[in-house]
Amino acid sequence: MNNNIEGEIKDLLYESMQLKEGLLENKSFKSRFFKLIEKLNFDMMNGDDNFFGLFLIQLKREIRLDIASACESAAQLSNFVIYFNPYIFLKCSALEMQALIKHEIYHIMYNHIKQYKILSRKYSDTAINTAFDISINQYVNNLPAWSKTIENVKLSYNVDLEYDKLPEYYADKLQKSINKRINSKGKKVNGKNSKGNFNEFDVVYSHDLWKESISKFDYEQIDSLTEKLVRNSAKGKLPRKVEEYIKNLNRKAEISWQDYLKKIAGTLPHGYKKTITRRNRRQPERYDLRGQLSNHIIQIVIAIDISGSMSDGEFDSALLEILSILSKHNYEITVIECDNRIRRVYKLKSKRDLRKRVETKGGTSFSPVFEYMNKNKMKDHFLIYFTDGMGEKELTVKPQTKKILWVLTGQKGDLSLIRKIGLVKKLKNHVEEKFEIYRDVLFNRGDWMSNEWAK
Known part of the structure; x- marks a missing residue:
């Protein structure tokens, strides 16, 4: 100066x-x-x-x-x-x-x-x-x-x-x-x-x-x-302190999978039911055809990679969180357990329905879940896939559902698919969550929506 x-x-x-x-x-x-x-x-x-x-x-x-x-x-x-x-x-x-x-x-x-x-x-x-x-x-x-x-x-x-x-x-x-x-x-x-x-x-x-x-x-x-x-x-x-701040800002820009589910729960498609009280919209002159009404049921598929790194405790906690998030909605949850093929499918309405996961030593493939959903006409379902991310690089079937949330449970934090579909989030353990809360106090930032559904 x-x-x-x-x-x-x-x-x-x-x-x-x-x-x-x-x-x-x-x-x-x-x-x-x-x-x-x-x-x-x-x-x-x-x-x-x-x-x-x-x-x-x-x-x-x-x-x-x-x-x-x-x-x-x-x-x-x-x-x-x-x-x-x-x-x-x-x-x-x-x-x-x-x-x-x-x-x-x-x-x-x-x-x-x-x-x-x-x-x-x-x-x-x-x-x-x-x-x-x-x-x-x-x-x-x-x-x-x-x-x-x-x-x-x-x-x-x-x-x-x-x-x-x-x-x-x-x-x-x-x-x-x-x-x-x-x-x-x-x-x-x-x-x-x-x-x-x-x-x-x-x-x-x-x-x-x-x-x-x-x-x-x-x-x-x-x-x-x-x-x-x-x-x-x-x-x-x-x-140095500004560089630390920028890194944390970029990291925090990714909202948690729980918060994302809360944000989109009210916007998910609810499916339809047939009714005789409303005419068919495409052929209103046909009185013999029934119309449709929204049945107001949020339909969700929870797929679990049972060969992955997620512990039983982590999985149970994640499912309980989903039940809590959806508690104010009318919902229908289908749980699919899969490694390199579908091992079990069951409905989940409350924590009483939670089952111990099937023990298996198979590899990881994502395609069987999408094949099952396509076959059972579940294109309007919202898929939450818990996996360590280490599956195939390309799917053998084209998913009909476009609403997919991948929750990665492994340390690598990446999805093996070359062509990414849906939104990818990281599962945080309790220690990481406490650190996020501590860091929030320091930087006092709001959550930022940084991704949209993949087309």
Whole structure:
């Protein structure tokens, strides 16, 4: 960063002190201030901070004097906006300014706006705001001296804090320390002046704009905006934490087979029954032909690769989950046990109908299941196929049903078919599911529908 920009910062700081609140209406000051932001942005884009530079380009920029930090973010209908308080921001060096911008981008990326509402039910503003800041300041260099870091917070609150933890971990530790130190010394003096504006950083009020965002927009809107910004910025070399975030974002884009079944249960074809109360639609003049009515029964085939890697416990749990998901619907489930040929077929209405799987040492073939369904005119049935995926490369029969969900039970996580049909999901064990929940708390992302039925 050259000396010229440091000189511009000093000039703008002096001017802001002279203009006071009048700087909001001073077009010349605002123009010069945002040109300074553009220079900082350009410098970030041309260095190792390319991700943050591309991210900042997508944010709207405005000035507010009633925010308690150098810059803060808020969600708008179609974008995020980053607000700057020149009184605080201009007291920083150029490197510190860039660090503060990166700090705010991390807040947006980790969806702290969304987490704020959840944590605010349990912890004070001081504990929450400090926790959010120290959870990301671990990954940002050159921050101003007044920034909250694990090191200075440990000393201030006399509390042990570990690195690389969730905001809730820090909030809980800090709140316990705060509760012990509450006394009757009166209100803390802050940097707010008589007109409600801030001249210095105050952690107690530093994220008040998030409250406005939460009240105006739902979580899905905020999630969608965040993902769009991150993906648009992920070019070139990425910081370690950003790279981790992108990998987890891509992994989480694949919703679980259980969630997918929930989503499509109400849209599955229900089949038809003959009725004399309705004329035949194709030949309405024929009174001797019966019409059709929907019988409102969801018809599902559950195929189990009994030569695969799925344990009896995993299989029983999966079937119980399916029964639970369909409990509010009228359904008909056919279970097909198959290795290299059909071994058993039975109906499943409740957990009492669960049977111990047939023991076999045969290989794996997918074709017999499709042959059985074609032969028994089950083209309107939804097929859920539990398998380790290691079957033939090409089917010997063309499936008549187009609605197929493969649930892979093996470690390889791939389907052997060269020409994929249907949707492929991975069976998660309980340990993996707990990790997914933990990671969701960290990244706070919604589920994203990333695939459609194969044609």
